[in-house]
Amino acid sequence: MTPSPLRFGVIGFGAWGKCHAGAIHNTAGAEVAAIAAKSENTCAEGRQLYPDAAVYSDYRQLLDQADIDVVHVVVPSYLHFDIAKSVLESGKHLLLEKPMCLTISECQALNQLAQEKQLQLAVGHELRLSSLWSRVKQEIDSGAIGEPQYALVELSRKPYRLGADGWRYDIDRVGNWILEEPIHFFDLARWYLSSAGKPTSLYATANSRQAGHPELQDNFSAIVNFDGGKYAVVSQSLSMFEHHQTAKVAGTEGSLWASWSGAMDRTRHPSFFLKASNGETVREIPIEKITGEIFELEDQVAMLIDAIQNGKPLSATAEDGMWSVGMCLAAQKSVDTGQPIKMTDII
Structure with missing residues (x-):
């Protein structure tokens, strides 16, 4: 039996966040179920592009949505650690855009948390x-x-x-x-x-x-x-x-x-x-x-689905993200x- 599509949330809906959402939408076995955007304009754009997705102005509301399986975090670098930590604490798998964090200690803390929660933590080295x-x-x-x-x-x-x-x-x-x-x-x-x-x-x-x-x-x-x-x-x-x-x-x-x-x-x-x-x-x-970054995003979504559903290895792990x-x-x-x-x- 074909498994149900994984439900993805996207936190950050700027230029690159829109590319992530598009990659999820274009990948078999995945659907954009929720979007968290900063401004009312980007929230409105999210509703227009993905009318079946819940759209929030506060990412914490997205994390409270129980039926979200995976979250892509696509926000400015200085916000990575706090938001990624909240995603993992909510029990959701995570794709975190590069750089993983701004310090080694933050990278290590996220890696440890993902291991404790038995969650997939992939880092966005899509190349x-x-x-x-x-x-x-x-x-x-x-x-x-x-x-x-x-x-x-x-x-x-x-x-x-x-x-x-x-x-x-x-x-x-x-x-x-x-x-x-x-x-x-x-x-x-x-x-x-x-x-x-x-x-x-x-x-x-x-x-x-x-x-x-x-x-x-x-x-x-x-x-x-x-x-x-x-x-x-x-x-x-x-x-x-x-x-x-x-x-x-x-x-x-x-x-x-x-x-x-x-x-x-x-x-x-x-x-x-x-x-x-x-x-x-x-x-x-x-x-x-x-080949190109927008095409690799779709491959990244498919890779993450395979890791979650079939236990296949991640293309870039938290350890890889920390070394980078x-x-x-x-x-x-x-x-x-x-x-x-x-x-x-x-x-």
Whole structure:
């Protein structure tokens, strides 16, 4: 017998929250049952788009709705811990957007609470589900390039959106800009070099083109060191145009080059490719399924349903989310001090 659809609640109905709701709506076995939005305008939009869903202006009312199975938390970063903690305390499974939290202690507290409640806590590193970026990992794991030794994950894009009430440009509410988008690339780099174990140290540098706001780092680069001399480079510029991401991985027997480009991160018509080389010949690996963040959100919903109903593993666990936050915090500390940072000083 086909199980009943899981009933999802969405807390946060801004631009990205609407994308989450759309992904739930488009995924078999899921339905948007409730929405919590900040303003009356977004509440009204929620009612219009999802007339069968309950819409609240206070997320606590959503959590009081007993028939909600899973909650997506898609709010500004500084609100993640308090709202996520309330979700888990209400007995509901959770998908928490990145960054998981702004501190390691908060990440650890949520992980412990989820374990105590025997609830799924997934973190929104949706790039792991991409037909492109995950194929890089599959090629690595298949031995196609031998032992991976080096990874580069790089993004050039136009400046960040302000966010509701300008929160993304308020360092007290965003935490730091490394936690915004580079956190995805730290996650990919750690994933690609997982055979080398945990990162050991990190050095980073950054600058800003915004006079009077050095904390808003438009250009950022980091070197992440692993055991055995293996390392990754994570780099981003917000001083460019459109949205262009690259990943390159070099191993003892070959290399991989993946690229994605679009007018913006949410485009439905990107261009992308994946190439592999054994040092002598180059082959293009076909990527049959279109890739992009809005498509991976649907894959993320399906993944979470499978984890809840069938016990399948999460694509990005609370442990993964904590390590991604830890690398970003180490990077910011390195930028501030000009010194390399040992990961054991952070996690």
